Structures are given as structure tokens and as C-alpha cells.
Amino acid sequence: MSTEPETTEDAEPRKPDAAETEAADAGGGVVSGAPGSSGIGEQAEASSAGGGELSDAASEAADAGETEADAGADAADAGKAEADAGADAADAGKAEADAGGRELSEAEAELVAQRVERERIERRKAERQGPVEAGAKLSGKAAELLAAVRAVESGEKPPATVFEEPPPRRQAPEPVRRTQPVAPVAAGAPAPEVVEGVRRVLSEGGAPETLAVPVATVLGEGAEELLRADPWQLLRVGGVRPEQADGFARALLGAECGPDDERRGRAVTVWLLEQAALAGHTALEMPALTAALEQRGVPDPEEAVQGALAEGDALAFQDGLEEDEGEGEERPVRVLVGLERYALAEESLADGLARLINSAPKEDGSAEAWERAAAGTQGAAAELIRAVAGHGLVLHTGGEASRAEAAELVRAARGLGLRVWAAAHSPVGRGQFSALVGGPEAGVTTVAGQLSGAEGPGRDADGALALDLLVVLDAPQLDVETAALLVESLPDGARLVLAGDPGVLWSIGPGRVFADLLAVRKCPHIASRRPDPGPLGELVSGVGVGELLQVEAPGKEVVIVPVRDAGEAVHRTVQLVADSVPRAIGVPPEQTVVITPGHGGAAGTRALNAALKERLNPGPGRFGGFDPGDRIAYSPAPGRTLPGHVVKADAEGLHLSCAGDAVVVPKERVEHSVRHGWALTAHQAVGTRWPAVVAVLPGDAAQALSRPWVYTAFGRAERHLSVVHGVEQALPKAVAEVSAKPRTTRLPGLLGAQVAAEVP
Known part of the structure; x- marks a missing residue:
């Protein structure tokens, strides 16, 4: 592992300034070592002076303000502002440098440029003439409520993490987009008279009238009377908070x-349970719920x-605890x-899994045929084939290399005449596994795609x-x-x-199905012993067991790039993607993520995507900020992200190509479901691999x-990892000490009651 080599410096004909040279050459081949001489406190101070970073509270306020300010903005003007901003910001940075009597470093100039760019865009927005979208001129309570709802619905603002630890200042939380658990939505669009009635009530209560359609959709027929009788029903709309x-x-x-x-009390109880689902819980222990209610x-x-339970808004359960019971003592419960x-989903899942575990699978192929298929492979692949031969449910764990064992199972079962299908998490993962299978x-x-019927075997x-x-990958x-x-x-x-x-991040939606099944040990579990190859495999395997290893990387498979602040992190990231990685590693920008x-902060996905677009595909952004050739992340539903690129835009909408699949996003859905995709969060990237990755910390x-x-x-x-490292010792500490946050689920208890025997 090494710091960024001299051969991967700027391709442009300029000399790096002293600060850049010091950062690039700083000590370094050890990931766990300090990336530079400045500490976290010094970085924060420098960033604050440069205006680059915001505290958590300020970030949320900025997100909400940004959403409100953008209401009714003309897409062409926004694109022009984006296209012109780079030149103006650069000129302003140069002017500020001249005024100060010294030449700014490139990183400092970029911080200044970012600040000036933001100011310029705000001025342009203020100068715009023309129709303003409903709600854009609201103030006070109504403006705050509208901004909060728009921020959550568009994925710009993270949902409240009521049941997670309070986030420290300057944290950049992830993921931003989460499944939004709300009350069941009535089929079809609400009737116009229902919407009009809700609009009247909202106007009387000082709430933005733009909430009329979502409220009418959630509450259904009679929404006006229900909202008048119980105004807190407004909490059923995603993004509305109790104080609003x-x-x-x-x-x-x-x-x-x-x-x-x-x-x-009833409405806040339901709202807290919805927030718990956003944090991954399928249920809450009573003490945790009552404590949260008291805080509210x-x-x-x-x-x-009790009121929520009596009205049927929530359900209560008793779950037995796995503790040693003394003689004559009852088993403790929670x-x-x-x-x-979520209660119905978890119970249905437990019933279905118990059916698979307790029932003998169909006799497809003789025992001798299965054994011959297993004998044709070796290691964990042979164990996997033998386990599948005699069991309805089998768990298979391992890193990226273990996918080859799943592919061997698919080929072997197909050779026995079985109707075999595999399902991956993402279209890119689908293509990569198809190549393994053949x-x-x-x-x-x-x-x-399989659940919707758009792909797969169809239904009988x-x-x-x-x-x-059925082999489900990325379980x-x-x-x-x-x-x-x-x-x-x-x-x-x-x-x-x-x-x-x-070892990867759990699902965005509530539950931890795979981890629960591994914990209850009710079915065969085949653990792969096939290591991921090379320095990258060694590094990732070490992280999986809590160690940040120093690895030898003679082919520059792993490169550490120390940075002092967020502005420098953005600058170095653009340099790596556009110049260094293509020249030194041979991976083009379109194959680097x-x-x-x-998403937020001075080095979040929004800031990085803006800088990468300016460098790699500049343009006016005539269609909602996008141009042909832009890399995008398309979210057809909460929790699903499809990487792709823009093909064109016309009256039908924005035409995308996502892993070879053509997608057309209507104009009114672009703002809410399409982001630029050069930079992603880890949750957006899970289930997919790229030849090169730049991890920005x-x-x-x-x-x-x-x-x-x-x-x-x-x-x-797959081939190369660059770590833009600005967190010093926080990285090895996180790897060694910070595991996944626990989630409260009922699946282990439900399975334990239905499946008697444990499988070693």
C-alpha cells in the first residue's frame, strides 16, 4: 500500500504547490497511520474558516432551505447558472487571492470558489422573474413544514434517526434515502373534492396547501372530517414532524x-414506530418506546x-428471551x-421459512446424481451442492470470491434438470453473476425484477x-x-x-433477515473458505475481522491520499478520477466510482458530483440539471439505486441507460428519483463492483x-482502491470498535417457536 505515486500527479501542465506536494508525499503506506500532521480539530477549524463544512444542524437547515429555494426554479436557468458558476467562481477566487496580497493554493482557491458559487446561484434565484410554484412564498410554520416534507420526499434530507445514538456535530449521516413507512395508501388518485376539502383544512391550520394531495391519498375518503377531528393525523404524511x-x-x-x-399520544406513538422502521427495527421494546414518548x-x-393498541394503530407481542431458566422459573419475556x-411480514416470513426447513425438498435427481455433481467440484462448492440436495433452505456466506461457488451450484443443478434461477440485488450484479454462470x-x-414479473421464470x-x-445473492x-x-x-x-x-451493510428497509437466520442456526450454513485475491482481498478481509492491515501493493492496487480538509478532498478526488487513476492504473473515469x-456536507455526494460533472461532462443541464452523458443514480423506489447514464431528454422525459436497460423518467419525477452518479453512498453502491473505487473520508x-x-x-x-484520507485515527478505530448498530426484530423468536432442532 502506498501514497499516491509521483506518476499519478496532475496531467495538466502546472507545478503542484508546496501544500499539495507535502500531502502527496506524506508518510505513508499504512492505512492505519495518520494521514498528515494536522489533527481533526485543526481540520475542522480550517474548514470553518473556509466555509466548506456545516454542523449537522446547519446541514439540515441548509438542505431544507435549499429545497424551498429551488421551488419553481426554471431548469434552463439552473443549468446556465451551473455552467457559468465554475468560471465566475474561479475568477472570484483569483480576485480574493489578489486582494489578500498572496497567491492561494489550489485547494484554498477551490474553497473560495465553492463559497462564491453558492452566493452567485442564490443571487440568480432571487433575480428570477416568472411564475412561482405554490408554497414558495410561505413563511414561518408553513414554510418549515413544506420544506421538511419536500426534503424527505425528494431524498435530500435524511429521515429522523430517533432510535439511533444522537449524531455528533459535523457527521455526514448515511443513508439519506430510506424506505418511507407510512399508512397504507388508497388505490388510485384521490377524488378532486376530497383534495379540495383537505386544502381548506390545511389553509385554516397554516399548513402548505401542497400537502393536500398526499394527505388525501393517505387518509382517503373523509380525509377533511378526519383531519378536523384529529389534526395530528398529519403525522401520517412522510416528512412531517411532531412539532410541526x-x-x-x-x-x-x-x-x-x-x-x-x-x-x-396515539399519533406520536405511530410516528415513533415509523421512525424506528427507518432505523431498521421491525418492532420496539416497550421501555424504549415509552422513553422516546417521554422525550417527545x-x-x-x-x-x-395503550391508546394506540386499542385503536389498532399498533400491535403488541411477547417475545421469549434466550436465558438460562432456573428450576420452576418461568422463561423471561420482553x-x-x-x-x-411489519408484524404481518415478519410472521409470514417465519411461516414460509419454517415450511422450507421442516419439509423435504422435491426429489429432483437421485442421491447418486447429486453426489456425482458434488464430486465434480471441490471445497465449499461441493459442501454447498450436498447441502442443497437434502435441504429446502441453505445459507452460504463468503466474500466476492465465494460467488464462484454459487455459480458452480447453479450449473450443477441445471445439469440435473432442475429449473434454476438466481437473483442479484442490482442490475450490475446480475450481469456479473451471469458471466460467472455462463x-x-x-x-x-x-x-x-423477479418479484414484479419483469424478469425471471414467470408464475405457474x-x-x-x-x-x-432459487439462489438469492446479496442476501x-x-x-x-x-x-x-x-x-x-x-x-x-x-x-x-x-x-x-x-460483513456488508444491512438492508435499507427494516429487519436483518440474513443475520437473524445465521444466528438461530435452524438450517445448514456453508461458509466459503475461498479468499478474495490480491492486496485488495487481503485488506478487505482484514477489515472484516476488525483489523486495518498494512498490505503490500506493488501494482498500486491500494493508494492512500492524505488530505487536510473537505475542500482538498474534493480537489484530490476529481484529480484521481479524471487523471491519476486512468494514467497510472489504466481504468477510465466511466469505470471508476x-x-x-x-449526501450532505462539503465532501458529500452533492458536492463531489457537482465537481466531477464540471470536469468530466460540463454542460448547461437543460433537463433538470442533467445532460447527455451524465452518470446518474436512479431510484425507482425507496431503497433501490440503479447506476447508469443519461442518453437524451425529450418531451417523454429523461432517457436513461441502466446496466443496458432503457428507462424513461417523466419530467415531473426527475427531481425526486434521479441524482448524478459519479459519487455514491456505500448503501447505493452495495451489490455492485467497479474496476476502480475512490473512497472519500x-x-x-x-x-x-x-x-x-x-x-x-x-x-x-475490483482492481484499484484510492482512499482520500482525512479522518486520521478515526478510521482504524471505527474498523476495530464500531460494529453494526443492533436492530430489534421478531424473526428469531418466531422461527424458534416453529422449528425445533438446531443445525450445527
Whole structure:
């Protein structure tokens, strides 16, 4: 492992200044070593002076303000502002340098340029004439409520992490886009008269009228009367927070409104359970829920929970604890409270998994034929084939190299005449596994495509998938609802293999299905012993066991690039993607991805994508900020990200190519579902690998790092990994000490009650 070599410096005919030379040559081949002489505190001070970073609270306020300011903005003007901003910012940076009587370093100039660019864009927005979108001139409570809702719905602002540890200042949280668990949505668009009635109530309560359609959709027919009778029903709309619903209720109810109102207690209880789902929990323990209610100003938390249970808004469960029981003592239990949608999904999943575990699979092929197939392979692949021969559910764990064993299973089962399909998490993962199995007709789909019917074997007369064996790759990405749908779709006698790397980040949706199954030990588990090759494999394997190793990288497979602040991190990242990696490693920019902990901040995906677009595909952004050739990250649904690029734009919408699949995004959906995609978060990148990865670790991300995050980000690289390192000792500390945050789920207890025997 080495610092960035001299041969990978700027391709442009200029000499690096002294600060850059010092950063590039600083000590370095050890990832766990300090990247430079300046500490985290010094980096924060320098960044604050340069205006580059924001605290968490300031970042959220900026996100909300940015969303409100952008309302009604003309796309062509925005694109022109983006195209002109670089030149103006550069001129302003030069002017500031001249005014100060000294020449700024390139990193300092870039910080100045970013600040001036933001100011210039704001001036242009203020000068725009023409129609303004409804709600853009609101102020006070209404403006805050509208900004919060738009921020969450567009994915710009992370949902509240009520049940996670309070984030420290300067953290760049991830992921930003999460599954939004809201009340069941009525089929079809709401009737115009229902929307109009809701609009009247919102206007009386000082809420933005743009919420009329979402409220009417969520509450259904009779929404006006329901909202008047219980204003806190506004909390059922994603993005609305309790303090905003309180203001709306005060405006409607006047003196009748109070913190002890039982309607408020029930609504806040449901809202907290929804926030828990965003954090990955399928249910909450009663003490955790009552403590959160108390923090939200509910005078009698237990009564509020009982009210929600009595109204059917939530369900309560008893879950037995795995503790030694003394003679004559009852088994201890814990009381859990959860939303019906996740309770039903988890119970359905447990039923389906128990059916697979307890039933003998269909006799497809003789025992001798299965044994011959296993004998034709070796190691864990042979163990996997033998396990699948006699069991309905099998777990297979390992790194990227272990996918070859799953491919051998698919080929062997196909040779026995079974109808075999595999399902990957992403289209890119689908293509990569198809190549392992043997070509485009290898029977590999995405999980979403198979469930929707757009890909895969189709359904039989009973509505089950027409297959005998399903191999699900990237199994840690299965949330409880997706897993339940898959298991429910399997015909009687079918076999299911869940394969994946337990070290990566868990699913965006609630639950930890794969980890729960590994923990309960109710079915065969085949652990791959095939190591990932080369220096990258050695580095990632070390991270998986909590060690940040120094690895030998003679072919520059791993390069450390120390930086002092976020501005320098952005500059060095652009340099690596555009110049250094293509020249020294031979990987072009379109095959390199940047991974950073969050969307916000001075070195988040938004800032990095803006800088990378300016360098790699500058243009006016005439269609919602996008131009042909732009790399994008398309989210057709919360929690799903498809990397691709822009082909063209016309009256139909924005035409994309995502892993070879043509996609057309209507103009009204572009803002909410398409981002620039040179830089991604680790959750967006999971399930896909690229020839080269640039992992950006700015100083404000130190507290957001964890072992699963580092393992996932570093593991996305096939040939080369550059680490833009600005967190000093926070990186080895995170790898050694910060594991995945626990999630409260019911699946282990449900399976334990239905499956008696443990499998060693």
C-alpha cells in the first residue's frame, strides 16, 4: 500500500504547490497511520474558516432551505447558472487571492470558489422573474413544514434517526434515502373534492396547501372530517414532524389543544414506530418506546401506547428471551410493540421459512446424481451442492470470491434438470453473476425484477414462481417485506439458497433477515473458505475481522491520499478520477466510482458530483440539471439505486441507460428519483463492483464510520482502491470498535417457536 505515486500527479501542465506536494508525499503506506500532521480539530477549524463544512444542524437547515429555494426554479436557468458558476467562481477566487496580497493554493482557491458559487446561484434565484410554484412564498410554520416534507420526499434530507445514538456535530449521516413507512395508501388518485376539502383544512391550520394531495391519498375518503377531528393525523404524511403537527393542531383547535391530548399520544406513538422502521427495527421494546414518548413531551407514555393498541394503530407481542431458566422459573419475556405491516411480514416470513426447513425438498435427481455433481467440484462448492440436495433452505456466506461457488451450484443443478434461477440485488450484479454462470441466458435476474414479473421464470397456475431452485445473492440486503414476498412465491418442494457476505451493510428497509437466520442456526450454513485475491482481498478481509492491515501493493492496487480538509478532498478526488487513476492504473473515469459517507456536507455526494460533472461532462443541464452523458443514480423506489447514464431528454422525459436497460423518467419525477452518479453512498453502491473505487473520508465523516461501512466501501473495488484520507485515527478505530448498530426484530423468536432442532 502506498501514497499516491509521483506518476499519478496532475496531467495538466502546472507545478503542484508546496501544500499539495507535502500531502502527496506524506508518510505513508499504512492505512492505519495518520494521514498528515494536522489533527481533526485543526481540520475542522480550517474548514470553518473556509466555509466548506456545516454542523449537522446547519446541514439540515441548509438542505431544507435549499429545497424551498429551488421551488419553481426554471431548469434552463439552473443549468446556465451551473455552467457559468465554475468560471465566475474561479475568477472570484483569483480576485480574493489578489486582494489578500498572496497567491492561494489550489485547494484554498477551490474553497473560495465553492463559497462564491453558492452566493452567485442564490443571487440568480432571487433575480428570477416568472411564475412561482405554490408554497414558495410561505413563511414561518408553513414554510418549515413544506420544506421538511419536500426534503424527505425528494431524498435530500435524511429521515429522523430517533432510535439511533444522537449524531455528533459535523457527521455526514448515511443513508439519506430510506424506505418511507407510512399508512397504507388508497388505490388510485384521490377524488378532486376530497383534495379540495383537505386544502381548506390545511389553509385554516397554516399548513402548505401542497400537502393536500398526499394527505388525501393517505387518509382517503373523509380525509377533511378526519383531519378536523384529529389534526395530528398529519403525522401520517412522510416528512412531517411532531412539532410541526403540534403547530397545525394549535391553529385548528386553539385552547382545546394540549400535550396530554390522547389523540396526540396515539399519533406520536405511530410516528415513533415509523421512525424506528427507518432505523431498521421491525418492532420496539416497550421501555424504549415509552422513553422516546417521554422525550417527545407525552405526559403519560404508557397510556399513549395503550391508546394506540386499542385503536389498532399498533400491535403488541411477547417475545421469549434466550436465558438460562432456573428450576420452576418461568422463561423471561420482553414486550414488543410494532406496526401491523411489519408484524404481518415478519410472521409470514417465519411461516414460509419454517415450511422450507421442516419439509423435504422435491426429489429432483437421485442421491447418486447429486453426489456425482458434488464430486465434480471441490471445497465449499461441493459442501454447498450436498447441502442443497437434502435441504429446502441453505445459507452460504463468503466474500466476492465465494460467488464462484454459487455459480458452480447453479450449473450443477441445471445439469440435473432442475429449473434454476438466481437473483442479484442490482442490475450490475446480475450481469456479473451471469458471466460467472455462463452468458446472458444464464437465468439470472434482479430480486425486484423477479418479484414484479419483469424478469425471471414467470408464475405457474397457482401463482408461485415456476422454478425448483432459487439462489438469492446479496442476501443481507433483504428486508422483511421483500424476503416475505420471495418466500411466499416459492412453490411446494422448491429449494432456496440465501448467499451473501455478512460483513456488508444491512438492508435499507427494516429487519436483518440474513443475520437473524445465521444466528438461530435452524438450517445448514456453508461458509466459503475461498479468499478474495490480491492486496485488495487481503485488506478487505482484514477489515472484516476488525483489523486495518498494512498490505503490500506493488501494482498500486491500494493508494492512500492524505488530505487536510473537505475542500482538498474534493480537489484530490476529481484529480484521481479524471487523471491519476486512468494514467497510472489504466481504468477510465466511466469505470471508476466515488464512495463517500453521506449526501450532505462539503465532501458529500452533492458536492463531489457537482465537481466531477464540471470536469468530466460540463454542460448547461437543460433537463433538470442533467445532460447527455451524465452518470446518474436512479431510484425507482425507496431503497433501490440503479447506476447508469443519461442518453437524451425529450418531451417523454429523461432517457436513461441502466446496466443496458432503457428507462424513461417523466419530467415531473426527475427531481425526486434521479441524482448524478459519479459519487455514491456505500448503501447505493452495495451489490455492485467497479474496476476502480475512490473512497472519500472527509474529516466531518469520522463519527459516521463503522466496520460495515468501511468493509462495504473498500469491497466495491475490483482492481484499484484510492482512499482520500482525512479522518486520521478515526478510521482504524471505527474498523476495530464500531460494529453494526443492533436492530430489534421478531424473526428469531418466531422461527424458534416453529422449528425445533438446531443445525450445527
